[in-house]
Amino acid sequence: MGCFDENSEIMEHFFHPRNVGKIDNPDAIGHVGNPKCGDIMDLYLKIKDNIIIDAKFQTYGCAAAIASTSVLTELIKGKSIYEALKISNKKIREVLGEMPPHKYHCTVLAEQALKAAIEDYKNLASPEP
Amino acid sequence: MKKLYLDYAATTPTDPKVIKAMLPYFYKLPGNASSLHEAGQIAKKAMNQARKTIAQSIKSEPEEIVFTSGGSEADNLAIKGVFYSLDYPHQHIITSKIEHHAVLYPCQFLEKQGAEVTYLPVDKYGMVNVVKLQQAIKDETVLVSIMHANNEIGTIQPIKEIGQIIKAEKEKRKKNKNSLPIYFHTDAVQTFGHIPINVNDLNVDFLSASAHKLYGPKGVGMLYVKKGIKIESLIHGGEHEKGRRASTENISGIIGFAKAVELANQEMEKENKRLIILRDYLIKKVLDNIKGSYLNGHSEMRLPNNVNVSIEGIEGESMLIELDAFGIYCSTGSACSSATLEPSHVLMAMHLRPEVAHASLRFSLGRWTKKSDLDYVLKRLIMTVNRLREISPLKVK
Ligand SMILES: Cc1ncc(COP(=O)(O)O)c(C=O)c1O
Ligand SMILES: [Zn+2]
Numbered sequence A: 001m002g003c004f005d006e007n008s009e010i011m012e013h014f015f016h017p018r019n020v021g022k023i024d025n026p027d028a029i030g031h032v033g034n035p036k037c038g039d040i041m042d043l044y045l046k047i048k049d050n051i052i053i054d055a056k057f058q059t060y061g062c063a064a065a066i067a068s069t070s071v072l073t074e075l076i077k078g079k080s081i082y083e084a085l086k087i088s089n090k091k092i093r094e095v096l097g098e099m100p101p102h103k104y105h106c107t108v109l110a111e112q113a114l115k116a117a118i119e120d121y122k123n124l125a126s127p128e129p
Numbered sequence B: 001m002k003k004l005y006l007d008y009a010a011t012t013p014t015d016p017k018v019i020k021a022m023l024p025y026f027y028k029l030p031g032n033a034s035s036l037h038e039a040g041q042i043a044k045k046a047m048n049q050a051r052k053t054i055a056q057s058i059k060s061e062p063e064e065i066v067f068t069s070g071g072s073e074a075d076n077l078a079i080k081g082v083f084y085s086l087d088y089p090h091q092h093i094i095t096s097k098i099e100h101h102a103v104l105y106p107c108q109f110l111e112k113q114g115a116e117v118t119y120l121p122v123d124k125y126g127m128v129n130v131v132k133l134q135q136a137i138k139d140e141t142v143l144v145s146i147m148h149a150n151n152e153i154g155t156i157q158p159i160k161e162i163g164q165i166i167k168a169e170k171e172k173r174k175k176n177k178n179s180l181p182i183y184f185h186t187d188a189v190q191t192f193g194h195i196p197i198n199v200n201d202l203n204v205d206f207l208s209a210s211a212h213k214l215y216g217p218k219g220v221g222m223l224y225v226k227k228g229i230k231i232e233s234l235i236h237g238g239e240h241e242k243g244r245r246a247s248t249e250n251i252s253g254i255i256g257f258a259k260a261v262e263l264a265n266q267e268m269e270k271e272n273k274r275l276i277i278l279r280d281y282l283i284k285k286v287l288d289n290i291k292g293s294y295l296n297g298h299s300e301m302r303l304p305n306n307v308n309v310s311i312e313g314i315e316g317e318s319m320l321i322e323l324d325a326f327g328i329y330c331s332t333g334s335a336c337s338s339a340t341l342e343p344s345h346v347l348m349a350m351h352l353r354p355e356v357a358h359a360s361l362r363f364s365l366g367r368w369t370k371k372s373d374l375d376y377v378l379k380r381l382i383m384t385v386n387r388l389r390e391i392s393p394l395k396v397k
Helices: A011-013 A063-076 A087-097 A101-125 B014-025 B038-059 B071-085 B100-112 B130-136 B160-174 B251-289 B316-325 B346-350 B372-389
Strands: A028-035 A039-048 A051-060 B064-070 B092-096 B116-120 B139-143 B183-187 B206-210 B221-225 B293-295 B306-311 B360-364
Touching: A011 A087, A011 B316, A028 A101, A039 A063, A039 A101, A051 A063, A051 B092, A063 A087, A063 B316, A087 A101, A087 B306, B038 B064, B038 B251, B064 B071, B071 B100, B071 B130, B071 B183, B071 B206, B071 B221, B092 B100, B092 B306, B100 B116, B100 B316, B116 B130, B130 B160, B139 B160, B160 B183, B251 B293, B251 B306, B251 B372, B316 B360, B316 B372
Parallel strands: B092 B116, B092 B139, B139 B183, B183 B206
Antiparallel strands: A028 A039, A039 A051, B064 B221, B206 B221, B293 B306, B306 B360
């Protein structure tokens, strides 16, 4: 196998990504990246009483980007948004295992997708002024 | 699992016939070509013969061939060798935006040494505009370096026309008593041993080649230097290669290089016909079967073995990784790395839309590629594209 170990978590999540897709009527959407930088992540959350009860994603990007969002959705499901906010790109790398440093930015982008989604939720949830 | 090597543009397997020709020069014939004893003279004779074979293959003379450690060194030697041979303060160099880094980086280096460099744009097919090149020539221009064919997209450049332009400029300078020389270098690493090359026809002063792109060994290449041109050596330490490159000659590598050239010349015409059919077959199949797919590069002025396609909605590296897992080895101009996050400088220079530039795959075919291989690639590629498009938020209309 090539640049990633065949048995690595990256390959596992790349070939069998969890929670792919969209959520109808999501409570929050995190959209990060753009075609120019080569990675786009869309994260959809269903949130009830500040608990993330469902998470789905769609990612355009490299294998590490796809694996990062897949891991992210697994990490945040069932957590409160406050707990979820503590999940960093480092945590995603811990799950994914060894990866070349030039791939770190893919995990950073996944963290940003989560932050963006929770920001989106807060904006929605805040009462009208 | 079946393994399918489709990255011949990156490097080729060494032909077993080449290996066989090389083997005696490791142990049985150990000589240093500079030694005066018999062993040394055997090495020297073999090297001279190899030099002759390679020189003849491009209609040049043996003294015009400088052996190097590969294509990168040949490019560096041409560019820096010219710069350092001329005692002139404001040298101007013309090159293109799609050159290999072995040309671009030496040019950037020389900018720091006081040279001025013009990087010519290319059109959407990756073709250098000859008129723009002609307009870029100034009285201070000392070197024009344009690759014969691009390694990523396979576009073959109008080298003969450019050669004519530079020939005319040389004559003009002679008439105007401008004693500054102007030279024409072409990086022929992707074409040497693949399509016919005649240095007199092309009017080039320098030409780079590398053995490992034509079924020869890695770590050996050459620079053709037209008779009468003096270049500064980059490696000082002896009178090897007529003072143009010091170091004990890589005899086994040079023998292998010449053998590879010999085989290439025997098979070139037939092999090219075969490869063009395979190339166009794969291109057509991809474009017909995968919507949102595009050919990168020129459809006709194209290396016989180069297939470069973009598949919208999916990033190239992810396709590459999945194909790799199924034993298909190809390459992409879209590797995702934090340094730039940008697709290759070649695809950027062609002004592809970012979605397309990030979605490129290069399959380069070669001596051992069969049609059935391509059918397997197509089947796998379609499955890969379908799977990754399911995951992608970018939908293809
Ligand atoms: C167009 C071109 N120039 C130069 C090189 C460098 O050749 P080498 O690997 O022999 O240094 C390559 C191959 O990588 C190439 O494709
Ligand atoms: Zn990435």
